[in-house]
Amino acid sequence: xQREIVAKTIDVKRHYETKGGCVKAVDGVTMQxxxxxxxxxxxxxxxxxxxxxxxxxxxxEPTDGRIRLEGRDIEGLSRTERARIRxxxxxxxxxxxxxxxxxxxxxxxxxxxxxxxxxxxSRRQRALEVLAEVELEGKEDRFPQELSGGQQQxxxxxxxxxxxxxxxxxxxxTANLDSKxxxxxxxxxxxxxxEQGTTFVFSTHDPRIMKRSSRMIRICDGKLExxxxxxxx
Amino acid sequence: xxxxxxxRLAWRNLWRRPRRTLLTLSxxxxxxxxxxxxxxxxxxxWDRIIRVATSSLVGxxxxxxxxxxxxxxxxxxxxxxxxLISALERQPxxxxxxxxxxxxxxxxxxxxxxxxRLMGVDPEREAxxxxxxxxxxxxxxxxxxxxxxIGKRLAEKLEIGVDSKLVVTVADLRTGDLNSVLLRVHGIxxxxxxxxxxxxxxxxxxxxxxxAGLQNAAHEVALTWHTTGEVPPTTxxxxxxxxxxxxxxxxxxxxAQAYNLQSGYLWFSFVVVFLLVALSIANTMNMSLMERHxxxxxxxxxxxxxxxxxxxxxxEYFLLGGLGSVAGLVLGLLITLACAQTGITLTGVEVMGFAxxxxxxxxxxxxxxxxxxxxxxxLTPLISYWSVNRLRRMDPVEILQASM
Ligand SMILES: Nc1ncnc2c1ncn2[C@@H]1O[C@H](COP(=O)(O)OP(=O)(O)O)[C@@H](O)[C@H]1O
Ligand SMILES: [Mg+2]
Numbered sequence: 001x002q003r004e005i006v007a008k009t010i011d012v013k014r015h016y017e018t019k020g021g022c023v024k025a026v027d028g029v030t031m032q033x034x035x036x037x038x039x040x041x042x043x044x045x046x047x048x049x050x051x052x053x054x055x056x057x058x059x060x061e062p063t064d065g066r067i068r069l070e071g072r073d074i075e076g077l078s079r080t081e082r083a084r085i086r087x088x089x090x091x092x093x094x095x096x097x098x099x100x101x102x103x104x105x106x107x108x109x110x111x112x113x114x115x116x117x118x119x120x121x122s123r124r125q126r127a128l129e130v131l132a133e134v135e136l137e138g139k140e141d142r143f144p145q146e147l148s149g150g151q152q153q154x155x156x157x158x159x160x161x162x163x164x165x166x167x168x169x170x171x172x173x174t175a176n177l178d179s180k181x182x183x184x185x186x187x188x189x190x191x192x193x194x195e196q197g198t199t200f201v202f203s204t205h206d207p208r209i210m211k212r213s214s215r216m217i218r219i220c221d222g223k224l225e226x227x228x229x230x231x232x233x
Numbered sequence: 234x235x236x237x238x239x240x241r242l243a244w245r246n247l248w249r250r251p252r253r254t255l256l257t258l259s260x261x262x263x264x265x266x267x268x269x270x271x272x273x274x275x276x277x278x279w280d281r282i283i284r285v286a287t288s289s290l291v292g293x294x295x296x297x298x299x300x301x302x303x304x305x306x307x308x309x310x311x312x313x314x315x316x317l318i319s320a321l322e323r324q325p326x327x328x329x330x331x332x333x334x335x336x337x338x339x340x341x342x343x344x345x346x347x348x349x350r351l352m353g354v355d356p357e358r359e360a361x362x363x364x365x366x367x368x369x370x371x372x373x374x375x376x377x378x379x380x381x382x383i384g385k386r387l388a389e390k391l392e393i394g395v396d397s398k399l400v401v402t403v404a405d406l407r408t409g410d411l412n413s414v415l416l417r418v419h420g421i422x423x424x425x426x427x428x429x430x431x432x433x434x435x436x437x438x439x440x441x442x443x444x445a446g447l448q449n450a451a452h453e454v455a456l457t458w459h460t461t462g463e464v465p466p467t468t469x470x471x472x473x474x475x476x477x478x479x480x481x482x483x484x485x486x487x488x489a490q491a492y493n494l495q496s497g498y499l500w501f502s503f504v505v506v507f508l509l510v511a512l513s514i515a516n517t518m519n520m521s522l523m524e525r526h527x528x529x530x531x532x533x534x535x536x537x538x539x540x541x542x543x544x545x546x547x548x549e550y551f552l553l554g555g556l557g558s559v560a561g562l563v564l565g566l567l568i569t570l571a572c573a574q575t576g577i578t579l580t581g582v583e584v585m586g587f588a589x590x591x592x593x594x595x596x597x598x599x600x601x602x603x604x605x606x607x608x609x610x611x612l613t614p615l616i617s618y619w620s621v622n623r624l625r626r627m628d629p630v631e632i633l634q635a636s637m
Contacts, residue, residue: 059630060630079539080539083536086535087537092534100532101249102246115535115541
């Protein structure tokens with residue numbers, strides 16, 4: 001079955017000019033993300049995972065090469081236009097401290113929908129719905145710091161899926177969790193991917209987390225190593 | 234994103250560090266309150282000075298022979314005084330009209346003498362224009378029986394008191410002959426207006442006319458209105474066209490200018506003080522923004538536009554400014570009201586020669602007070618805008634990397 005391509009990079013480079021010379025954080029990466037994938041980007045620390053995810057997520061701009069998002073070239077857009085694409089098409093989950101401490105759990109989840117201009121009642125309803133999805137019923141009026149690290153990451157997952165973006169980018173979402181909680185979180189993401197067809201791309205250097213992916217890309221020194229065949233769940 | 238969530242977010246961010254916010258807030262509140270109080274005190278002071286100046290001599294307006302107004306030459310007196318007075322008194326806005334005769338004179342007591350200004354007035358009419366009747370320091374007010382009132386400082390210089398006798402010599406304005414008269418001091422005036430207190434000998438019109446050789450004449454007619462306040466009533470019509478009408482602002486232009494200058498100065502010092510407060514606001518603000526750097530990165534990643542980000546922070550300072558303005562306004566007005574009950578005594582302070590020995594009462598100038606509060610409210614978020622605008626160029630990746 002031919003699946004829709006959500007995002008695609010063509011020979012993308014991201015180089016940093018530093019005092020010590022040119023750092024090639026991402027150095028000619030060609031890859032694509034298909035709709036409904038649970039794609040792992042694996043590689044050691046400093047290999048370019050974050051840089052690649054930031055490029056896919058329109059947080060960063062490539063030094064060279066092209067990026068297509070939902071079939072559309074995304075070069076030469078203004079800051080505001082890029083912010084709008086992130087808001088409407090991409091969900092982010094970072095390694096830690098994802099949440100706004102002064103907002104309640106539900107308000108954190110509602111935030112993107114608020115930016116999109118959804119009315120209070122419908123976004124609240126949706127927030128409760130996705131909080132149930134990540135098994136955080138009853139925690140909606142807590143503040144982030146009242147939750148455990150694993151629960152906070154689940155709120156971040158709920159926030160990312162709430163506005164139904166085409167692509168969710170998770171940069172080492174489990175790196176700050178103990179291994180049991182980490183596996184539980186990745187299992188939860190995998191279940192959401194399976195049940196709802198949400199497209200996830202996540203980075204990790206933890207082999208047990210990589211194993212949960214539907215496909216894996218290995219990156220080292222900014223270059224893709226090999227593209228492994230589908231890994232069975 | 235004009236959602237109530239924006240304000241909820243702003244409000245909670247404002248109180249993340251309650252102690253710090255309270256410190257900033259109290260700086261705002263105290264500064265504003267002091268500025269409002271000080272401004273109202275200045276208004277009260279100027280009211281006092283203007284009231285002293287007008288009620289001690291000038292009145293609210295005056296009528297002169299045009300030539301006298303221009304030259305101040307005592308030989309240019311106006312005639313038909315009584316007809317002019319009754320014509321003026323008939324006009325509805327006029328409360329009092331008092332004719333005055335002026336002549337340079339020499340006052341002598343034993344071997345001490347002093348050049349003075351002889352002033353002839355009608356005691357009853359003068360009491361409608363000036364407050365001399367209430368300003369008798371010693372003795373009694375002028376009556377028609379021929380005595381004199383003298384200013385307190387003149388009495389001190391000549392070392393005389395009530396019931397002392399004084400020889401006053403005046404040159405006849407028509408012939409130039411010297412006329413002298415022996416006058417008994419009925420009362421000593423203390424008006425706080427140096428022009429009156431230092432060099433005036435005040436007598437009845439008939440006495441002055443006899444000394445200066447005049448009849449049914451005057452040098453000026455001082456007027457008071459039925460209405461008080463800033464807006465002058467309609468100019469009275471004058472029966473003859475050799476006369477000119479002048480308001481007190483025209484008669485003592487220095488004072489009107491000084492008054493305008495002081496309100497300008499007040500606003501200027503207001504801005505200076507505010508800028509000092511602004512510096513401290515900007516300083517604490519930078520600290521608080523530093524702490525929240527990572528959050529800004531997250532918010533950007535989630536799709537918050539620069540405008541929304543900056544708007545959110547400016548909203549915080551809009552709320553802070555609102556709180557500070559309202560509280561500062563209330564506090565400032567309370568201090569003003571409290572002080573309006575008790576008064577403030579500034580012994581030894583003189584403004585334009587007017588001593589402020591009596592307690593000073595602030596005037597609650599609501600337009601001024603609200604204006605200052607509103608300016609604070611507008612300036613506070615403006616300052617935050619200026620200092621937060623740099624977020625507009627920040628790279629979310631850099632922020633997120635730096636704060637990991
Ligand atoms: N702003 C930057 N300036 C210079 N070098 C950078 C910058 N950001 C990342 N790098 C370098 O790029 C490489 C890839 O970084 P990153 O994408 O964060 O790796 P990973 O997420 O796999 O640990 C690293 O060597 C890192 O030091
Ligand atoms: Mg990384």
